[in-house]
Amino acid sequence: MTVNTGTVVAGSAILDPSTNSAFNPSAAPAAATPTLTPISDTSAAKRPRNAKGFFRGGGYIGIILPILIIGLWHESANRGWVDAVFLPPPLEVVKESWLMLTEQDLLHDFWISISIVGQAFVYGSVLAISLGLVAGLSRKVELFFAPTLNTLRHIPSVAWLPLIVLWLGLGAPAKILVLAKSVFFPVFLNTLQAIRHVDKNYIELSRVLTLSRWKMVKRVILPAVLPSIAVSLRYSAGLAWALVVVAEGLSGLEGLGFLIFRAQGLLLTKQLLVCMIAIGMVGFVIDRGLYLLQRRVTRWKVAFEG
């Protein structure tokens, strides 16, 4: 290795040869002859994304527990630890689900529930995001709505249901309205809160760059609050899916919620379990879907991945 120019470099090279190469391209010579080349510390950029397949990165360990649970369930039914009225064996439940699909039109109830939640989710979140943005951008609007909304939100959705059913009847509209309300509040509050927390420096920056108000909303405020909104969407979708079961159990004659409560009344434990599993799986799919959305809108963030 040749000795470098400059006293700093030579000095440190004697103390610790490893620093030599780190000093080589920069330091004193660079100051004398200004160049416009990127500095060497660019390795952080363009790092390949952590490719995580299901079975790579240890994803498979998540499958162990469900297998154990199903195995235990199977054994307990086989050996008669639990009466089949309370816990029918897994295979019976699978058979029952096939029966329900082919002969009782389970899919119909399935779609009823999904469509109620879907509509409620869309109406509730669109209204919540719009109103949240408007209230976030204007203190006046916020103050106008705050007392009313703060009172309404403390009345639980289930408590709203009887009145709404009285008005709108036992059909889907009442449930959609009540669920939309339960989607609305978390999303609205999170949107508003997130706007209040947008870094003031970014607002100052948009003033310096003479961005119009609309451009500022589009380029600065919206992207800044999108992660919070996505989290609240994910949360409220789960909430709505859980609530639809309750709402259908309390009113109406169709949907997974209706089936599950009817099954309980008639001691059709197999049907009850089929409904539970269907509800769980849909909930899982909804959550995954919104998780992917959340990942997408936060891809510019560096997250702690454990």
Next chain:
Amino acid sequence: MAVPGLLEIRNVSKYYNIPERPLLQVLDNTSFCVEPGAFVSIVGPSGCGKSTLLRLILGLDDDYQGDILLHGERIVGPSLSRGIVFQDHRLLPWLTLEQNVGLALENVKRPARDKAKTVREHIDLVGLHGFEKSYPHQLSGGMAQRAAIARGLVNRPEILLLDEPFGALDAITRIRLQAELQQIWRVEGISMVLVTHDVEEAIFLSHKIIVMNANPGRIAREILVDLPSPRDRASNAFNEIRREVFSLMGESTVLSLAA
């Protein structure tokens, strides 16, 4: 090429009126001038109102006494003729490098292809070619600060203001970027005002150094730096000026620098 700005600060005083607290005077009757194409540095202890002064020049705050004139006209509000580089690079984390630089052109009426070309040129100018699609968290501190410089320049402002742009960088990167900034200043031919607390940086780069004192912020003296370029940081003349600046900033500053 942009016309280099002539900036005049005339008898500017600034108070902050915080409710339930005594009126805080931040700037006391400051006056100085930045000649077209000049490089002027402002040094002074922290809290002496340097950032406040830049905010006034940017037009972010018009609650002050005195006049700030660009080409003889009082500045009103922010304008693309005045660019800024903040200490925290202030790149938007959700935009790529090229989108961040392009943000400064959002309010400019020009064909998109034209804008893209200008953005590319300025990214090249600061040596970040190849990183157009990178997000800020993928850039090092020095690269982010270059990106901020590119954003400050992409509008071809008449004057570029820099608020301690290299303050958070390590010594080697800082020295490198100082040289690059000087190069950019020569290429662009615009006026620059650099706020720094690195006295050496000020002497290395400037025609003129405005030394400020605190409580309230005021100008202690203007020092003209009449050294040949490239400047040798180890020369006697350089050290002479350094000593003068430190003595003007007063003991308190020297102590706080030592701390």
